[in-house]
Amino acid sequence: MKKSAPRRALIAGNWKMHATRAEAVALIDSIKEAAGARDREVVIAPPYTALETAARAIEGTAIGLAGQNLHWEPKGAFTGEISGEMLKDAGCTYVIVGHSERRQYFGETNETVRQKIEAALRVALKPIMCIGETLREREGGNTLPVIERQVRDGLAGFGRDVVRGLTIAYEPVWAIGTGKTATQEQAQEVHAAIRTLLKELAGDTGSEAVRVLYGGSVKADNIDTLMAQPDIDGALVGGASLDAAAFSRIIGFR
Numbered sequence: 330m331k332k333s334a335p336r337r338a339l340i341a342g343n344w345k346m347h348a349t350r351a352e353a354v355a356l357i358d359s360i361k362e363a364a365g366a367r368d369r370e371v372v373i374a375p376p377y378t379a380l381e382t383a384a385r386a387i388e389g390t391a392i393g394l395a396g397q398n399l400h401w402e403p404k405g406a407f408t409g410e411i412s413g414e415m416l417k418d419a420g421c422t423y424v425i426v427g428h429s430e431r432r433q434y435f436g437e438t439n440e441t442v443r444q445k446i447e448a449a450l451r452v453a454l455k456p457i458m459c460i461g462e463t464l465r466e467r468e469g470g471n472t473l474p475v476i477e478r479q480v481r482d483g484l485a486g487f488g489r490d491v492v493r494g495l496t497i498a499y500e501p502v503w504a505i506g507t508g509k510t511a512t513q514e515q516a517q518e519v520h521a522a523i524r525t526l527l528k529e530l531a532g533d534t535g536s537e538a539v540r541v542l543y544g545g546s547v548k549a550d551n552i553d554t555l556m557a558q559p560d561i562d563g564a565l566v567g568g569a570s571l572d573a574a575a576f577s578r579i580i581g582f583r
């Protein structure tokens with residue numbers, strides 16, 4: 330199916346807590362060939378310690394760099410934290426915000442997500458806002474209300490012009506790292522609901538500009554069917570982004 334709007338696909342690899350600097354260089358080296366196509370954008374999110382090395386390794390390639398998280402303050406006494414400015418300084422253009430692992434293990438809430446998006450925008454980093462329901466929420470029939478709350482609260486107070494420039498990643502928590510991908514119908518249903526909500530938050534034209542990525546056990550053998558859905562504009566890939574052959578195939582989705 331052809332996408333109705335001019336949204337350039339985005340494939341983002343979230344490396345999580347993986348890769349030393351040497352591993353980062355090797356991985357980048359073996360995916361850079363695959364990343365040249367003009368109709369799709371490729372971004373990787375290595376751990377902080379490998380960002381500067383990765384920034385050098387992607388020079389002259391079409392690969393972009395993302396942070397996995399940021400603090401909402403520009404600087405200060407926040408041991409162990411990293412600011413948006415620091416990510417920019419290390420070569421990032423994107424930052425992942427509110428990943429479900431951050432929400433689950435590090436106490437992030439829709440409010441901290443909102444603050445972090447604001448902090449990212451202040452330094453012109455492009456946030457990728459992650460949302461998604463747990464298995465319990467899905468089984469309780471609450472998927473769409475949970476998603477709506479995450480989007481509304483995470484984007485509270487942002488004007489249409491801001492919202493239209495954002496990227497959202499829908500990642501059902503039960504699909505992350507479990508090998509259980511949402512079916513393309515399950516994913517499309519939620520993506521379409523997000524798009525409808527975005528019409529209210531960004532206007533009709535604005536909502537068509539927002540990229541909504543799918544994440545959760547994206548693999549070489551399911552990327553094509555996912556990308557064929559009208560409201561799926563790309564993927565946030567965890568495990569498979571560490572496997573050069575798998576990630577290259579995902580980048581090369583048809």
Ligand code: PGA
Nearest residue numbers: 505506545546566567568
């Ligand atoms: P996964 O992770 O692809 O390993 O399921 C996705 C994510 O956490 O972004």
